[in-house]
Amino acid sequence: MSTILFEDINVKYDKTEQYALKNLNLTIQAGQIVSLIGPSGCGKSTTLNLASGLLTPTSGAVKINDSEITGPGLDRGVVFQNYSLFPWMTVLENITFALKQKSKEPKEVITKKAIQILEKVGLDEKAQKSFPSALSGGMQQRVAIARMFILDAPVFLMDEPFSAVDEITRNQLQDLLLNLWEEGETKKTVLVVTHNIDEAIFLSDRVVVLHDGQIQEDLAIPFKRPRNRFNIDQEEEYTKIRRELLKAISGEY
Numbered sequence: 001m002s003t004i005l006f007e008d009i010n011v012k013y014d015k016t017e018q019y020a021l022k023n024l025n026l027t028i029q030a031g032q033i034v035s036l037i038g039p040s041g042c043g044k045s046t047t048l049n050l051a052s053g054l055l056t057p058t059s060g061a062v063k064i065n066d067s068e069i070t071g072p073g074l075d076r077g078v079v080f081q082n083y084s085l086f087p088w089m090t091v092l093e094n095i096t097f098a099l100k101q102k103s104k105e106p107k108e109v110i111t112k113k114a115i116q117i118l119e120k121v122g123l124d125e126k127a128q129k130s131f132p133s134a135l136s137g138g139m140q141q142r143v144a145i146a147r148m149f150i151l152d153a154p155v156f157l158m159d160e161p162f163s164a165v166d167e168i169t170r171n172q173l174q175d176l177l178l179n180l181w182e183e184g185e186t187k188k189t190v191l192v193v194t195h196n197i198d199e200a201i202f203l204s205d206r207v208v209v210l211h212d213g214q215i216q217e218d219l220a221i222p223f224k225r226p227r228n229r230f231n232i233d234q235e236e237e238y239t240k241i242r243r244e245l246l247k248a249i250s251g252e253y
């Protein structure tokens with residue numbers, strides 16, 4: 001199990017005056033799902049890119065357990081908004097290619113595992129043989145989620161993973177993510193960037209609101225798992241949390 005630690009982080013991009021992140025201290029406990037939310041430009045993707053190793057902080061350190069992150073690594077699975085698949089490979093090849101990087105098992109075993117996970121996320125043989133461009137956005141994100149789970153990294157990083165799909169598909173993908181996460185023997189540590197308050201509440205153990213590169217609010221989400229979206233939004237606590245987050249996001253404190 002892996003804890004992600006952001007320690008005294010400052011980030012200033014080249015040729016900019018402002019700091020994108022200022023004195024950020026944040027710990028994502030092992031096995032927790034934490035959402036980052038906040039207005040456009042507040043530093044959500046910058047924070048996620050630090051954890052993925054695509055970006056180095058100007059000062060401070062990002063660690064997984066005791067090890068400082070110095071670049072991308074197989075210990076972190078990543079899903080972006082605009083599908084992280086190789087367009088020149090079929091869906092099945094996208095999964096087997098990823099698995100081959102990690103596993104020395106025979107080709108037949110790898111193919112069998114890939115087919116199993118794709119069936120589990122609801123992609124039949126026809127979809128498996130298709131190229132990503134022939135699939136809907138929702139189906140492509142199913143492939144990206146399948147790949148993330150089969151690679152079995154202890155940390156998942158997701159940048160607006162469901163924002164390009166319609167609301168029904170979005171709900172289905174959230175359920176898929178939570179079902180796979182709950183099934184896991186060792187719980188993955190998940191950091192999700194989203195613009196959607198209801199998504200953040202439904203998925204998360206904690207929701208962190210960023211504002212101008214600083215933490216504005218850090219709220220625990222108390223609802224028991226497994227969650228049912230049609231039950232939790234009836235609870236009084238839900239309305240209270242939603243209101244609190246909305247206020248923090250819009251800068252009314």
Ligand SMILES: Nc1ncnc2c1ncn2[C@@H]1O[C@H](COP(=O)(O)OP(=O)(O)OP(=O)(O)O)[C@@H](O)[C@H]1O
Nearest residue numbers: 013014016020038039040041042043044045046047
């Ligand atoms: N490559 C870059 N070069 C210069 N400035 C950047 C770069 N990337 C981000 N920034 C700036 O850093 C700040 C934080 O950006 P970031 O993308 O992390 O915000 P965000 O909260 O993810 O925004 P959004 O919700 O619009 O995706 C913004 O002011 C942005 O303009």
